[in-house]
Amino acid sequence: MSVHAKAAICRGSDEPLTIEDVTLDALRPDELQVRIVACGVCHTDMAVRDQQLLVPLPAVLGHEGAGIVEAVGSAVTTAKPGDRVILSFNSCGDCPNCEIDAPTYCYNFFPHNWTGVRADGSPTLMHNGEKLNANFFGQSSFATQVISHERNTVRVPDEAADLPLERLCPLGCGLMTGAGAVLRSMKVRAGLPIGVFGAGTVGMAAIMAAKIAGADPIVAVDVNDDRLAMAKELGATHAFNAKNDAIAKIQELCPEGLGYVLDTTGLNKVIEDAWSLLAPKGVCGIVGASDPEDNLTFNEAAFMGGGRRVMGILGGDSDLKTFLPELIGYHLEGKFPFEKLIGYFDFHQINEAVAASENGSVVKPVLRIGAEG
Ligand SMILES: NC(=O)c1ccc[n+]([C@@H]2O[C@H](COP(=O)([O-])OP(=O)(O)OC[C@H]3O[C@@H](n4cnc5c(N)ncnc54)[C@H](O)[C@@H]3O)[C@@H](O)[C@H]2O)c1
Ligand SMILES: [Zn+2]
Ligand SMILES: [Zn+2]
Structure with missing residues (x-):
């Protein structure tokens, strides 16, 4: 029996998203059907729209979904119908990086997340009898029902039974990326200074994680004063507006240089300036999603001589099945208060939610798509 759903279709930057009727394909053995309760809006959705x-358009986007499992394929062991789950990126499970639990760098990341169809080329969604691009990050969660996969579906641990899915959903991308960048990718050491450039969801998660790691000082840089104020609430010891000589102020604060800088802006000049602040052995x-044409320029002698490193980071090096529960644990202990970033919107307000993300008025818009109970 076909499963019908409502999904927000993206046709590009000239048109608003429209919520329309779609039909799900039959489940494969390793797939789950999830009724979406809530989904975060991430900058990467806009990067596809633009x-x-x-990712081919038109498409159903959304990659921070959380919901209730309605049905599972014959080989699924991760979750059963009725379970509460968080969805994240998908991966192949067979490549050299999946083998070492580094699935964000899956050799087959693209076909499993960004082609609009399953890795075998088959569509997961139909619209008016025709194939519709979906399977975005193995989910396409701007929808009431989705197909997810064994590898990108994480059961919410029992300790978090009291936390609503509309709060937990953004863990699957922006939050895990920022926190993972600090705790897993760069492995920030206690007592060393860190600069975080861009205080959006990813930057704020990095700041909270830097506090957990014991970095000191923790410097936030943004162009938005409200966000800088929130960054200080969440753990930044210093906050500088980029329009106001931030680089010179950081040099004055940390004359020996920074152990770590994290760029979440994707802006060439910001990255080069941040790099110039690194101490020897700094990372x-x-x-950030950068303009595909941009290239960075670094001084080779400083790069080699100081043993400095530049590290591209995807998904915060998260191994979903261990890192999402770890983050939920920090949240329950009050060390990862990401609820302060969230602003809620009804599903039909999806274009307002996107606008709120872009104009900076809400750090993490979350769409309420279905009731949890
Ligand atoms: N690599 C990954 O795995 C991954 C995962 C999630 C998101 N992303 C990307 O990371 C980036 C950040 O995501 P987000 O959700 O936090 O976005 P966001 O838009 O909420 O945050 C970006 C922040 O940068 C600030 N900014 C703009 N210009 C600046 C400047 N010159 N100096 C300092 N700050 C400046 C903005 O005011 C904003 O607060 C996006 O490009 C997104 O696509 C990457
Ligand atoms: Zn893989
Ligand atoms: Zn994202």
């Missing part, structure tokens, strides 16, 4: 990231982590 075709900075070349510059890059997570």
Whole structure:
């Protein structure tokens, strides 16, 4: 029997998203049908809408879904019908990086997340009798029902039974990326200074994680004063507006240089300036979506002589099945208060939610798509 759903279709940057009727394909053995309760809006959705990231359009986007499992394929052991789950990126499970539990760098990341169809080329969604691009991050969660996969579906641990899914959903991308960048990718050491450039969801998660790691000082840089104020609430010891000589102020604060800088802006000049602040053996982590034409320029002698590193980071090196429960644990202990970032919107307000993300008025918009109970 076909499963019908409502999904927000993206046709590009010239048109608003529209919620329309779609039909799900039959489940494969390793797939789950999830009724979406809530989904976060992430900058990467907009990067696809604007075709900075070349996922084929029209498509159903959304990659921070959380919901209730309705049905499972014959080989699924991760969750059963009725379970509460968080969805994240998908991976192949067979490549050299999946083998070492580094699935964010899956050799087959693209076909499993960004082609609009399953890795075998088959569609997961139909619209008016025709194939519709979906399976975005193995989910396409701007929808009431989705197909997810054994590898990108994480059961919410029992300790978090009292936490609503509408709070937990953003863990699957922006939050895990920022926190993972600090705790897993760069492995920030206690007592060393860190600079976080861009205080959006990813940057704020990095700041909270830097506090958990014991970094000191923790410097936030943004162009938005409200966000800088929130960054200080969440753990930044210093906050500088980029429009106001931030680099010179950081040099004055940390004359020996920074152990770590994390760029979440994707802006060429910001990354180069951040890099210039590194102490010997310092690490510059890059997570922001950049213009595909941009290239960085570094001084080779400083790069080699100081043993400095530049690190591209995807998904915060998260191994979903261990890191999402770890983050939920920090949240329950009050060390990862990401609820302060969230602003809620009803599903039909999806274009307002996107606008709120873009104009900076809400750090993490979350769409309420279905009731949890
Ligand atoms: N690598 C990954 O795995 C991964 C995962 C999630 C998101 N992303 C990308 O990371 C980036 C950040 O995501 P987000 O959700 O936090 O976005 P966001 O838009 O909420 O945050 C970006 C922040 O940068 C600030 N900013 C803009 N110009 C600046 C400047 N010159 N100096 C300092 N700050 C400046 C903005 O005011 C904003 O607060 C996006 O490009 C997103 O696509 C990457
Ligand atoms: Zn893989
Ligand atoms: Zn994302």
